[in-house]
Amino acid sequence: MKSWALLGLAALATATMGTSQAATNATPAPATSTATPDPATLTAEQAVRAVNAAIAKADVPAMAAMYQQNPDPAAHVLAAMALERIHYNLDKATEDARLCEKELIATQPMVALYCARFASGNMRLARGGKAADAEELDIVKRFAGRVPQSELDRMTSYAATQRDIPPFHLGKPEGDFTLALLKAAYDQRGAVMLEAANGASVRMTLDTGAGPIIMDMDTAVKLGVRSLGTDGKTRGLLSKNVPVTHGILEQAHFGSITLENAPVEIVPNNRRLIGLDILRQLGAFRFTQRELQVYGKGGDRPACNEPMLVSSDMWGNTVRPVVALSINGSLRTTLLDTGSAFYLSGNQAAMDEVQASAHKSMRIRDIGAEHVARVKQASADVIVSGQPIQMTFGVFPDADLAWSYILGSGALGDMDFYIDFEKQHTCVLVHHNLH
Structure with missing residues (x-):
């Protein structure tokens, strides 16, 4: 050893x-040992809450127990679609979610609505925000008169806020390629130089623990990030309720990778990160100490x-x-x-x-x-x-x-x-x- x-x-x-x-x-075993209801006795409404907790932790054992032990068909299909999402089998997760909606829309419409929106989440992962937002509006039509109108109004309002946001696109070479990662004496994490269309460039850390591109306001101004006029909150390892301004970086590249309309979160502190919302568009990649290796479909x-x-x-x-x-x-x-x-x-x-x-x-x-x-x-x-x-x-x-x-x-x-x-x-x- x-x-x-x-x-x-x-x-x-x-x-x-x-x-x-x-x-x-x-x-894996769950990361924490908190008292939870018996998965065999969860109602469909309780199962929805259990699914939310499980997909946030990627808690396979919790969902496997609910799938195997709970006799309620609704809980069974909820667990199945959660397990498929955790394993990133998005087509199968959507198939299960569609079945859930179809079977429960007449008898348990709120659970059916959850399944429909879960399927739109799969679509967001597979095809991007525009496709998912269009699906959300279609869900509003399907559930009109079946669930409280306030629920549908919230969905419609959110889709309206996203209407004018252009779709994100990442371009990359067809085959295998490698990007050398930058290192510094003060920071040995892998980084790249991100260059915007205006010629400005900044050093950005590649961070699989982050979501979109994250930067401070000074950097956003330097790169020409366009603010979307929407605010939110985020958190880090120790920070909570950090204010965020959302924006779009219209044109940029690092190495041979090009970005169009990349999502940006502008935060108060000097943080410059390219997160997994961007990197997962590469398809398959390998982080080494010195390189980011990207694999083409046939390699x-x-x-x-x-x-x-x-x-x-x-x-x-x-x-x-x-x-x-x-x-x-x-x-x-x-x-x-x-x-x-x-x-x-x-x-x-x-x-x-x-x-x-x-x-x-x-x-x-x-x-x-x-x-x-x-x-x-x-x-x-x-x-x-x-x-x-x-x-x-x-x-x-x-x-x-x-x-x-x-x-x-x-x-x-x-x-x-x-x-x-x-x-x-x-x-x-x-x-x-x-x-």
Whole structure:
């Protein structure tokens, strides 16, 4: 067994955090042990709430239990469509959701409406926002007179706010290609130079733990981002209720990848990130310590048979890639987050599972602000792709995460992250030096 301190507190003191919300992997145990209703006795309405919680965590065991144990046909199909979404089998998830709508629209219209909107979320993931918004308006017509009009009015109002937003498009070469990643003495996370149509360029970190493009207002002005006049809230590892202004970057490129009408979130702090809403449009890609390798449809790809696991919400937003790591003998859902500078890190739930020393404080650059964070040093026996490693890592008891663990860009010296949205596989590819 390899054994070394992968993340000492001295290294922690100089590292930075990306925006991180996490997900899960195939057959992991839930990240936290909270009391939940018996999946065999959930009503359809309770099952809807359980589905929302499960897809946000990519909680395969919870949905498998509901699918196998609950005799209610509605709960059964809700679990089925959730499992397919978690594995990114969008066509099958939509097929199940359509069946749910058809069978329940006369007897349980609110549950049927949920299924219809779940299907539009699948469409958002597969075909983009314009197709999903058109589907939402069609749902309004199908459910007129069947559910409270206030529900349908909200859907119509939201679609109206999206009407004038042009569709996002990513262009890339047809075959395999590689982008060299930028490194800096102050930040070893992989980055690229993003150049806008006006000739301005900025250094942007590639962050699988973030959603769209994220930047501060000064950067947005420099690149010519067009504000959409809509505001919202976001959060990071420690930050909550961070104000966001939404915008569009009409023309830009990094390397041979071109962006048209890319979604942008403008935040108060100096954060410059390209998130998974952009990167997943590449189809299949591999993060190494120095490169981003992108695979064409006909090219050879790494050997990877692990099913893809993603977290999301009902509407097909906040997509994050996750894997299951064996930590002290139990499978735990772990976010793959290239925006985190750490090797491995955890939250309070992780601290409850591992031995941790007395806490110290360190400064963390998070989305929206810089925080003085409590951190403890913990140790655990971790198995990554069959390779046992004794890890020493940082635990942040105040971290606001849906998952217990994050595997960050600090691990890329020992392994690569392979994410394939086209064939629905995700693997952590361990380097030969660890064997």
